[in-house]
Amino acid sequence: MYKLLIAEDVKTVRETLVRSIPWQELGVTVVGAVQNGEEALIRLEDEEPDLLLTDIGMPKMNGLELIELAQARKPDIRCIILSGLNEFEHARQAIKLQVLDYVLKPIDPGEIEKVVARAIRTLSKEREERRELDQAGQVSKDKLPHLSEMLLPGELTGNLKKKKLVEQAIQYMKEQYTRRELSLSDVAAAVGLSEKYMNLLVKDVTGATINHLIIGLRMEEAARLLKNPMNRIYEICERIGYTDQDHFRESFKKQYGLTPTEYRNQHL
Template identity: 60%
Template structure:
């Protein structure tokens, strides 16, 4: 469940928001409904919300000041603004503060449900990306050859430098393998080498090519995602950085001898 905190100084509006929406259906729990921004900032660490739904016009600390304070402490929090028509331009400017969206008063439960649903979708996607990164890190530890063990015994100082370059390349891959636009040139530029020399160093240290390592990371990540039947094949394809399902299916079948669908049906 994702936690939602409401900040609204008008009690009837505040109560209507809490009572008029089936929050559980959105996988949301309302952890608080407070009357001003000052109260929110005081209780923020205790309530630990993922989403903030706040009015703009509130006493003591208004919505804009509140959002600034919240994002300084929790930059990943999803903030949604409630505003009247006379505050519309003010609300639009708040988008520059990384506000996810705004809802005009009078409160429309369906509109609030829509934007909170959008926040939940973004939170879920970010969580999946973090999980994918964690899986890839585990993969590197478990599947790739031991970097130190692969280093030749001569020129120890030079090999330590090469190992460090390989580590930097792998860290970049782990952080970006989900992106469709990832290229060897991107990785080489990150570590300050040419593509050719980086490939040479990477194979010397690990015993495998950098391109093979990227594919291996993506394939192992896809296998773990396939174990969750609620994640669709096209979503897995997108999450591991493939441009289309056909390419993903062909790569997966070449790697494991089965299509992703066949693998899921066989092992789940």
């Protein structure tokens, strides 16, 4: 059985979701139906659900904020948005957060059932992929040659087949990280795995998500380019795949503790 957590602030909608859908027939157990994001995070820690069905417009914490925090704590959770806010910006943010589906209110139990069934098929496929890889057996904790130059936390673990897949993913990222549109889906497609499993596999082996590794590669290249005073900061920003200088500045400071200008002044 797969575990589902529901976050919806409207009581009647919440109760309808719990009662009107044949969860057991779908192979799903509802482990909680809460009214806001803060309660959902508590349940997330206690129940470790496989699926999160959440409204966007909730008090205390909106659905997108909840999804971002939930994915940080449980990278393999699958998320579905339920909302009456039919706005492009929300849909765009949902895609950025790798949300599995986006369902509009008023709720249609039949549509919810179809969406969850698709999610279950995706989860089943990912579990099967993981089982197949785990069957290769455990080997020694040798570092991958392509990872040795990257500043990754912890020691590499896992079996040989997993390590080879992660090595392929990181080699692809090293070749493509300057592309502005580079995303998890591109890396997963290059290796031939589903997005969620690819991200989970990389995190298992390296301790970091694919997004964090891409940012790390970009920041390392930015640091190298900043040491040459002939390279202007806005040019560096563009060369490493950023369109927004403020976003670049924030990412760089988070990695190095200094703004690009401060870093440059220290290394001239």
